[in-house]
Amino acid sequence: MNSKSTPPISKEDKLHILMFPWLAFGHMIPFLELSKLIALQGHRITFISTTKNIDRLPKLPRNLSSLITLVKIPLPKVEKLPENAEATSDLPYDKVKYLKMAYDQLEQPIATLLQETSPDWVIYDFAPYWLGPVVAKLGISSAFFSIFIATTLCFMGSPQTLMGLASDSRTKPEDFTVPPKWIPFHSTVAFRIFEINRIFDDVTGDDENIPATYRVGASVDGCDVVAVRSSYEFEPEWLPLLEEIYGKPVIPVGMLPPIPIDHDSDDDDEEWKTIKEWLDKQPKGSVVYVAFGSEAKPSQTELTEIALGLEQTGFPFFWALRKKSALVDTEEVELPDGFEERTKERGIVCTSWTPQLKILSHDSVGGFLTHSGWSSVVEAIQFQRPLILLMFLVDQGLIARLLEEKKIGYSIPRDDRDGSFTRDSVADSVRLVMVEEKGKVYRDKIREVKGLYVDGDIQDKYVNNLLNYFTLHRRRVKEAK
CATH class of the missing domain: 3.40.50.2000 (Glycogen Phosphorylase B;)
Known part of the structure; x- marks a missing residue:
């Protein structure tokens, strides 16, 4: 990947994209890597996270600092969420649900920010399941970016299945230890019983917790397109199946290996x-x-x-x-x-x-x-x-x-x-x-x-494919108006 200079891009095709990841470094870092690759093509990025998390992110490459704006947004206080905990790495697993509760209270501040900045696209994570309708109401296009691979998403099923609205919804841990019926080819991909038992509360939810599965389902349901951190080279049969399961465009963005940057010190x-x-x-x-x-x-x-x-x-x-x-x-x-x-x-x-x-x-x-x-x-x-x-x-x-x-x-x-x-x-x-x-x-x-x-040329091809989709979609939306 050529990170030395940003190629010229016509003003008409220049996009402004807002990024909103979940508060986990396993999510924020891939969102930031995708942001860098998009900025390398001359597009503007507004990257949003909480104050402490923005301060903990890796330093931006100098040649991209004018194209990527890091925006700090205060995390609301929530009972039972420890002071200064702003990422999953700050918390034991059983307290992450309180971080999600605080994150959900960002809906109004994010809506206000969207009105003020009017981006062309919003790329969001699984956790803000409420964001799709907010973005649509403002007339902004949206992509759900999954850091989960297509295999995981296929295994978990359609948005209706994920939200518990389908007749094939699974209710017992044992249901997750075999490949689901909607996978048409042979695969060993399934949870072992101890693996699903450790996270089953995030499948069923409780009085304090909207389950992760529901969040993913609603996020997919509310977006225009799904972007996945994967490639056809890695998941040739899973990516087309995911598009079939979701009934909307699925665009792999490549593996997003970290871009080496100059480390002066x-x-x-x-x-x-x-x-x-x-x-x-x-x-x-x-x-x-x-x-x-x-x-x-x-x-x-x-x-x-x-x-x-x-x-x-x-x-x-x-x-x-x-x-x-x-x-x-x-x-x-x-x-x-x-x-x-x-x-x-x-x-x-x-x-x-x-x-x-x-x-x-x-x-x-x-x-x-x-x-x-x-x-x-x-x-x-x-x-x-x-x-x-x-x-x-x-x-x-x-x-x-x-x-x-x-x-x-x-x-x-x-x-x-x-x-x-x-x-x-x-x-x-x-x-x-x-x-x-x-x-x-x-x-x-x-x-x-x-x-x-993880070849650089292959990675560039996937990012360019995503940006071409975004640009063509924006043109169609403008023409429709």
């Missing part, structure tokens, strides 16, 4: 310097990088088995560990007694923020033990790091099934009912993927797919 970054010095000393392809995203926190039992499994492998490791799921989390998990002392010569456990992209790009990394969050998967493919999968929340199980089908990732064996696993299964899985002959398929496949899935 990289050489002075003491934390990265220390990490790099350690990585430089390790043999090529020998290090296991372990990270489970900004939201997942293993239980104490899970943490113990992961740690002792890593110790068993004998491999060097770098572990980005969240001991607490948030500042307000009172249940801090602890590493096994003596673990850090026993592994200090070959392992690093980092409990602060870690530069994941830089670590994954280092030649010493030979495998990535991950929760299979989509952003982490894309980054692993970008740097050709084979995947060992250990899922915790949301659609991670569905992503893992698809990666398994494609031989891009290997899941640590677990008990289907409770999700438990052993240190032996952790050690065996890491060894299999990183060095054993049986795991060569995963090492070969991740190298093979990089050019297919």
Whole structure:
């Protein structure tokens, strides 16, 4: 992708697009990456989030700062939402519903902002299920941008099914452990019972919580077009099926691998310097990088088995560990007694923020033990790091099934009912993927797919396709008036 200069664009075809992601970094970052790619084509972006989140976003490339305006909007206070919690990473899972309640109170401020700015398009996330009708009333076109892949969306069903209005709506956790009848081809994509049990409250909802499934259904129902963080190269059969299920245009926007930007202060970054010095000393392809995203926190039992499994492998490791799921989390998990002392010569456990992209790009990394969050998967493919999968929340199980089908990732064996696993299964899985002959398929496949899935020219093609759709749609709307 050419990020050195923005091409000239005629005033008539210049778009103003407003971006409104959910308050999770796994959502905000892909929205920001898409914003950058759109701005590279000369279009204007207004990117909205809460005050604290805007301050925590990565710095914009200098050449795009005049085209992307970051707008801070105060998050309303809600009872039971801890002070200063503005993103899912600030909260344990059971308190995220209060963040959604606060987010829902942004409806009026967003409507006012839309009236003042009159963008050509609004691109919004699943959480503001109320935004589609607001935008339509103002005569503005809208796209629901899903950071969930097409496979996940297909599995969850039509807007009517998601909103509980269809006769085929699923009501029991067991209903989600088999592929639904509307998938016409063979697939192993389904939840395991422990995976759906962990998130079932977000399927059914409660007195305090509008379920995520309803939000997705209403967001799809209220938009003009659906954009998906995926590609036909990755999901050739799922994307056309999704268009059929939704009955409206579905446009993949590519995988959105992070665009490298100039880091003026990289050489002075003491934390990265220390990490790099350690990585430089390790043999090529020998290090296991372990990270489970900004939201997942293993239980104490899970943490113990992961740690002792890593110790068993004998491999060097770098572990980005969240001991607490948030500042307000009172249940801090602890590493096994003596673990850090026993592994200090070959392992690093980092409990602060870690530069994941830089670590994954280092030649010493030979495998990535991950929760299979989509952003982490894309980054692993970008740097050709084979995947060992250990899922915790949301659609991670569905992503893992698809990666398994494609031989891009290997899941640590677990008990289907409770999700438990052993240190032996952790050690065996890491060894299999990183060095054993049986795991060569995963090492070969991740190298093979990089050019297919995260190629810069392919990425540009998808963004241009989306922008062409937006431009033609705007012309048709103007002509109709």
